[in-house]
Amino acid sequence: MSFAWVVPPILKSPPAFPGGTAASRDASRTVCFFDGACPGNQFAQKGPMKAAFVIGEKESVRNVPDLRTPDGPMRSNNIAEYHGLIFLLRHLRDLDRDRGSKGAYLICGDSQLVIRQMRGEYRVRTPHLVPLHEEASRLSSGLDVDFRAVPRTQNRAGLLLE
Numbered sequence: 525m526s527f528a529w530v531v532p533p534i535l536k537s538p539p540a541f542p543g544g545t546a547a548s549r550d551a552s553r554t555v556c557f558f559d560g561a562c563p564g565n566q567f568a569q570k571g572p573m574k575a576a577f578v579i580g581e582k583e584s585v586r587n588v589p590d591l592r593t594p595d596g597p598m599r600s601n602n603i604a605e606y607h608g609l610i611f612l613l614r615h616l617r618d619l620d621r622d623r624g625s626k627g628a629y630l631i632c633g634d635s636q637l638v639i640r641q642m643r644g645e646y647r648v649r650t651p652h653l654v655p656l657h658e659e660a661s662r663l664s665s666g667l668d669v670d671f672r673a674v675p676r677t678q679n680r681a682g683l684l685l686e
Contacts, residue, residue, distance in 0.1 A: 552628055553628045553629055553630040553670065554579065554580070554628065554629050554630070555629075555630045555632060556577065556578065556579045556612055556616065556629050556631050556632065557577060557578040557579075557631075557632050557633065557674075557679050557680045557681040557682075558575070558576070558577045558578075558605070558608035558609045558611070558612045558631065558632075558633045558681050559575070559576050559605065559608050559633060559634060559635075559679050559682040559684070560573065560576070560588065560601060560603070560604025560605035560606070560607055560635075561573065561575075561604055561682075561685040562599050562600055562601045562603065562604045564599075572587045572588065573587070573588035573589075573599055573604040573607070574587055574588060574604065574685055575588050575604050575608035575611055576608055576681040576682070576684040576685050577608055577609075577612035577615065578680040578681045578684070579612070579615065579619075582615075583681075583684055584611065584615070585684050585685065586607075586611060588603065588604050588607040591603050591652055591656075593652050598652055601635075602635070602638065602650070602653060603652070603653070603656065605633065605635040605637075606638060606657065606660060607656070608633070609631070609633065609638060609642070609660050610656065610659055610660050610663065612631065613631075613660060613663035613664055613667065613669075614663060616629055616667055616669075617663060617666060617667060620667065626667070626668055627667075627668065628668040628669075629667060629668065629669045629670070630669075630670050630672060631664075631669050631670065631672070632671075632672050632673075632674045632679065633671075633674070633679060633681070634673065634675060634676040634678075634682055635673075636673055638660075639671050639673040640673075641653075641657055642657075642660060642661070642664065642671045643671050
């Protein structure tokens with residue numbers, strides 16, 4: 525199966541709008557980015573998992589705790605990615621509440637799995653990801669969001685984790 529990235533020009537250099545937010549070409553959606561990283565793997569913990577998001581000039585990086593499961597703590601890039609998305613969605617919810625109106629958002633990430641699960645293109649089969657997906661779905665259901673996969677090199681949140 526061959527697949528090529530199709531990225532709108534706006535993601536390469538998003539224009540600034542009042543308030544410092546980046547917007548899509550037609551100015552209808554604020555472009556946001558999320559990412560997560562897990563140094564090492566769940567068995568060779570070399571540092572804390574981290575998650576990041578970017579909305580215009582607003583950048584946030586947070587540590588992500590190990591996921592507690594009946595089999596013990598778990599760490600993975602997918603867990604960190606979902607946390608990045610959840611942190612972003614919570615921030616967008618708070619922005620809408622503080623503003624008193626709903627914004628429209630284009631949420632970009634380099635995790636094909638998370639993006640496709642959020643679009644409903646993939647089912648969530650991994651048991652430990654189910655509650656994270658449910659939380660992200662619950663948060664996104666109250667927002668006007670579209671999800672788009674972007675290459676790692678164009679994910680502004682990913683640059684914060686390097």
